[in-house]
Amino acid sequence: MGDYIRIVIDTIGGDNGAAFCVKGAVEGIKRNQDVKIFLTGHESELERLLSEYEYDKNRIEIVNATEEISLNESPVKAVREKKDSSLVVGLNLIKEEKADAFISAGSTGAILAGGQFVVGRAKGVKRTPLAHLLPTSAKPSLLLDCGANVDVKPEVLNQFAEMGSIYMECVCGVKNPRVALANVGTEEEKGNALVKAANELLKENKDINYTGYIESRAIPYGKADVIVADGFVGNVIIKLYEGLSKMILKELKGAFLSSFKSKVGAMLIKSSMKKTLKKFDASDKGGAPLLGLKGLVVKIHGNSKEGEVISAIDQCVSFVKNDVSRKIVEGFEDNNE
């Protein structure tokens, strides 16, 4: 059993209930023969849901947990008090080294807090960034930090650059990933105090392929593989990306429905448009990893379906197989301690 890649799925946190987690888990172990999955949540419900499938019973295990952490409660308080929540029970499996990776569609705040307080940072890691793959007109770019750390020091951004590089190289297969630092211009003299200081550290960092500043207007064109930002700026970017794409597509849909002529036109462009929009669909790119912990914690969308669970399982497999956690820690032991 020790040879399995052991992945925990929190089945309570998401908007769509446990059914999609179970479906994703069953599909996930079919695709990945070396995976074992722990489902944390209501035992009786999970038993009932699992009974609908044929699967290798040695490779899916239920771990009972009855409490739920809602979006409305203080994440830190919830994680500290709700010891029997599916989130905390799941994260404890990582902490106790009974599992390697954890996937949840629950409250981002609770996942971040749980990652920090239950699992804990790996040795040498100053802060643990939340990373997201952004769709672009080229290949997806990894943006980090997307909101876990809003006030940081330049050294922290330097570590984020390294973690992001390792992730893109080992999990996404991008060779020598181009790292860029989000800024208000590309000229040397541009930027706030944090960015200017981080730029100096990044230029000297021999473990990464640093290409300099990136303006946000260039981000959608995939000009960098890893985009480094503090959690405030990264959060603004990821949420604006999401909100603006949705708004533009909604407005266009409204335009298509505004006349008979355009309705007919919309039918004709439907299939080619779908292909384009698929590019902007995050669900097949796996979840958002919280990097730098003693184990992998992956946040998937609250409204995820089994597709995103399966992608996240694949992502965890790559992460564990490529020993990303160890590579991150080694990097920091070499450089900073």
Added chain:
Amino acid sequence: MGDYIRIVIDTIGGDNGAAFCVKGAVEGIKRNQDVKIFLTGHESELERLLSEYEYDKNRIEIVNATEEISLNESPVKAVREKKDSSLVVGLNLIKEEKADAFISAGSTGAILAGGQFVVGRAKGVKRTPLAHLLPTSAKPSLLLDCGANVDVKPEVLNQFAEMGSIYMECVCGVKNPRVALANVGTEEEKGNALVKAANELLKENKDINYTGYIESRAIPYGKADVIVADGFVGNVIIKLYEGLSKMILKELKGAFLSSFKSKVGAMLIKSSMKKTLKKFDASDKGGAPLLGLKGLVVKIHGNSKEGEVISAIDQCVSFVKNDVSRKIVEGFEDNNE
């Protein structure tokens, strides 16, 4: 002559040459009978261009200026050294109170530097923000600061909120504008140190209609009339807005051209789509004002045509007629000094 609203147009800085400035100026004085325009730039060229039009010769005056400030030079150095540039000559007209407002399609950096060093801040104003109207699915929102001040204190954001409110109320006719502070979440405990401290000041500010935090994903839906951010975050927002809209539309265009069927479909949706895209066109919303100076300085796009010049003239007229500069200064004398 003292009763005219006197507007300077810098005819050298833009990408499209002086012709569109001249055309805009001629149209602008036709639309606004109480406007007089100063064109700064190459005298002989401007004379030649003007000779093509019939117009009230008392209301357009050429002010010769021969130097050009390019995008590649240091803005501060250029503004200090190039005394005979169309930008500096124009800004000096404001400084000497020979004109009320200044419009330029030149380098943003040079306009910001010139605003600060040549025109100067109005009394009581701590920092002068660059404000942009963002297109949304509802009415446009004013975002400030879009990049003039990347490291600021909470009191500065509080002033930006007041300036933005006065601008939206007096120039854009929005009654009791809803002010929001850009943040990573809407809950009280969210945010970095700057935003949390600014939030306290904004809550206590009785001169504005403060509605709390706004997440970037809500910005495209027009949930606030005035969005306050430091110049770093504001710049990231405005440029991502621009880059992402362009990229999505480009990708869709590519999708439309991918098959014969979709090409036919695209023809049928063309007119209704155009109407929608018009909403996202900044050119009819005037330029970006640099607020808090002793006079109005407006930055228009580098690739502006006469349409944007005319909108900017209209904008300057509203600004001067409504005495916005005085209202801004009065606000700060009351509150802060």
